[in-house]
Amino acid sequence: MSLNRRTFLKGTAATAGAAILPNILSAAGDTIKLGSVLDTSGGFDAYGKPMEMALRLAVSEINEAGGLLGKQVEVVAYDTQSDMALYSQYGQQLTREDKVDVVHGGILSASREAIRQTMRKTNTPFFYNVLYEGGVCDRNIFINGVTPAQQAAALVPYAMEKTGKKVYILAADYNYGQITARWIQKFVEENGGEVVGVDFFALDVSDFGSTIAKVQTAAPDLVIAPLVGGAHLSFFRQWAAAGMKDRIGLASTTMGVGNEHKVLTAEEGNGIMVAYNYSQELDTPANNAFKESWSAAYGDSSAIHELAVSHYQGIKTWAAAVALAGSMDRDALINAMESGLSIEGPAGNLSVDPQTHHAVLDVHLMEIENQGMRVIETLPQQQPIDTQSVCDLQANPDDNTQYEIEI
């Protein structure tokens, strides 16, 4: 139980002041305004709430350290309530009415696309700090989540070595799932393996009985499951309930980014192989310090997840760039970001790839163990090779596409 009532109230109480009064404070004009759009209620709040907490934490740390360019950072936050139309709405509100200096936010790819063009048109720098399918090429946006190639390149060889050569892919039926499945396929074949089946599932499918039987018919050694969201969690439970866990290996590129592994019981989750930028179990000084300050702000640190840390690191990267640029000018900021900037975050070193505006970061191979992610191996400084193969913002600064990468 990660967010009990007491800690929740504490958490919200800490942020309440800033949340209620954005418009009043903004009249002053001597603050730097950071806009935030996240789903902190409704179906995607498991992702959004910890991200919002990370945002508040990062901003209060920045402000305690004296702010940026001598000004305090003020958060203008909107709850999109898991409603796609509200992204468009608040995207406009942030840029036209609140006239914020930067926007951090968006969770699902659709929500990013709903506001990306608005940000571009209004010259508002936009940070999308979420693991996603890769391929966005736009000088106005910075993305620091891991992309499929970064994950699959690490996860597939490890999982195949541990289990065997025959792989079955079960993926969420949307952009992320489709693209990730292709990358998995590529890496399986590069490693001398064979993909014996690929199935896609709409995000509201929650009954996997027939799928589990089908997988057994194909008799793979390994199942890789980039499944997304609450309904898809049912797969992992039904897989365990059928007693499949000890027969066929299971790996995922998504399970756990929203702390899903804490919804599964220990016996259901144990042994699932994953690869991310962050794990709560990462035993580094940076992570321990981060967990401590999180606990100090919110009571305990169990709500932290991959996306929250990405968000935290995104804000810290932005702050570092503002300090380096020495002004709030958009082009100065972008130049600073492109200067090979890097920060040390809870998940390790993170640097900005000037060519793609994506991130070069550590990818950790992990196994789920007792509702935590045990780090097995760290692959340092992985390049976003998928996006790099299509996007070069140095050569084409006016590019404004989300590429679908041919493999």
Added chain:
Amino acid sequence: MQGSMSKDVMTTLVVSAALIWALPLMVSTYTLTILIIYGMLGLSLGLIWGFGGIICFGQAAYFGLGAYTYAIAAINFGESTIPMLLAVIVPAIFAALLGLMMFYGRLTDVYLGVITLVVMLILFKFINSTAGPQYVIGNARLGGYNGIPGFQTLNVPGDPSAYIWGDAYFYVCAVMLALVFILVSALLRSSFGRIAVGIRENETRMSLMGYDIRARKTILFSIGAAIAGLAGALFANWSEIVTPSLFSLRQSAEIIIWCIVGGFSNRVGPIFGAAGLAYIKILLGQQSMVDNTLIMGIILVVFVLFLPKGLVPAVAELWNISFGRRKRGASRSGRRVRNRGKANG
């Protein structure tokens, strides 16, 4: 009864002109635009349910269909005039075909509700499963769950590079809503509209009078879908992205809730219900103290307990009590909806 249509048009024009002038002084035009679009969507359901007695749980289907039709056509044509027309025609034809199937199959009442709901869910699931590269219409990738971004938005007819956006777009939407409202008013005053109300009241009687209720319901249903489709196209232009959530159960439920809150069976109720609730939702998103789902839930429950007739009828009643003028339309509508409930129970 006759002759007051011109008065009706005048009132609509004056009131909408006043609102178009006054509201932007208080709320940003961008926000107003979406409120207007939702208002039009509410009106589309109010027309078929409130005045036609067609219980439709899937009105979002035509909203989504309009938006997708627009997006797909705009990508292929590279301009907006034909796509706007298609966005009205395609949902209307779709609804007409569905209506033929439903009404000629003698489906009524809650069974209609289920069919419309199911058809919407089928569309939702279909659009959701089109993420793969094989789902292409012309140059437009359907994009599955992530939807379709990046299509041509509204332009001056004949000049694809003259975009209508920002404040201008608000005025376009406002005028569109006023036009639709006048057309709906005219429709309801016409024989067709009065016969539709008769059918809502008592299908058997109307068919014993010699009216083919199947054909008339199909036409009305199709008109409702056309309006929803227009709202969908306007939405697509506003948000610049269309996603399958337009077809979702939640979207459909919200449309019904707007209409109930505003009051069925009067033309302005669904418009104000939609705009009001959507505005509350937008305002709520600015706080993160208490879960917004919870607040919305409490608002709705309190509302139904204390203003059971809907907002506009309640206001009208208050007006009547204060000024003592009996206005049949308003008081009657409240009662009718209740009666229908009783007939089912």
Added chain:
Amino acid sequence: MAEIVLETQGLTMRFGGVVAANNVDFTLHARELRCLIGPNGAGKSTFFKCVTGLQTPTEGQVFMRGEETTQWMSHEIASLGVGIKTQNPNVLDSLSVFENIWLAARRFHTPIEANRKSQEIIERLALSSIARADLGQLAHGERQRVELGLVAVGDPWLVLLDEPAAGMSAEDVERMTEIIHELNKSAAIVIVEHDMQFIRSIAENVTVFHQGSVLMEDHVDLVMADQTVRNVYLGKKA
């Protein structure tokens, strides 16, 4: 002999194992007035529903002015110029008397003509004082009268009435009788009725239904005097 306006041949209606109407042959001539009588469950209402298109008979045929209407729906039959009134007052409760009648008139006339026609019917049926009232607020007798107005406004040549006098006061019944006679000047009329008093006051010929079939068809006085008919009634009703 006048033209035959309504005819059924071998009309049969089954519900599962129950035969509600059995092989009914029925003929009605222009401007004739006929009552259908019989105890409860005798099949007269089923017969009425089959003829008016509210139900489709299992077997047999229905003809109106020589045209077969067996499979037709109610609105198609009504469009021929047939006025129909069902058992319970079947009106538009939340609309006014005028609006009700106007809607019926509009089916056969232009809007302006319909206005005139509605006004005329309202005056003829002495409904002027309540023309603006909603039907839901009216007394039972008034609602029945309005429904007759709905039937009359289309200038029908055939009128089918199911229990028009049910639950009405003596005064209302008297008025109803007048209206029916008035209608009968131009239309053939079939009335399904229980109330013998009313039948005697209005009809000459009656058809007696029993157990789904036609038991007897003759002048009302002869029928009333018939021992079989009396047995059927007394046997069933005792």
Added chain:
Amino acid sequence: MDLSAVIFIEILYAVASLIMISAGLAVVFGMMKVINLAHGEFMMMGGYTTITAVNLGVNVFVAMLIIAPLIVGLIGLVVERLVIRHLYGRLIDTMLATWGLSLFFIGIVTMIFGNTTTGISTPIPGFTVGNYQINGYNFFIILVAIALVILLYAVLKGTRAGLIARGTMQRPDMAASLGYSPDRIYMATFFCGSALSGLAGAVLAPLVGLVPTSGAAYIAKAFITVIAGGPSLIAGLVSSSTVFGIISQTFSFAVSPVMGEVALLVAAVVLLRLLPQGVTGKFFKGKL
């Protein structure tokens, strides 16, 4: 051969789970003609009740079969007294109210439990059929569904309360004319309906990833099943669940789970087009 056994069991499971998720809605709709849009959230609360009870050390079967229905039934009772009671006979007002309640419950549960609550594992191990492993818990759900149908039948057919209930279903005014307070009948019905929803949520809890918004996934399916079943409560529930379960599972195996769901929906359209009053509007008329 093994595969066909597996398919057969999965079909039985699909039918059983449809019966489970629709029963609560069927009772409330059948008796009161109230479309309870908070039905899914009652199920969700049944799941959370079970998890909480198990964490407090209660035996998992006791938690699922007794505590969850009881608690959710009581919540239903409170809701009925405070809100629904005022809205009887007003179909669309109750829709508005129950939609509001569903949002309210999602919010409350989120505030209490957060959105990452550890679930419970299935209490029954996996099961081997030839070369296949299947979910042993499926059998439990099938058994519970059968028991539920028998129980419903026994109550409606064999008890005085059942008799009153059947009377009320056919003629809402009849119970009143026999001297029973409709108020109390409705109260009892809503309690039973909520308890059944709670039971369904509890029994399915070990198989789904439970989050506060889980309920939304059930309401449409349950509603479609209930309406397609038609006026007879038990016969309708069983017949439409059977039709839909077989069709959706067959398509799930033959094509994909998404096609399974689409097939279910298409079947619903075809079914209602052919039988506009639902399955039992035409067959099993007048049966329970």
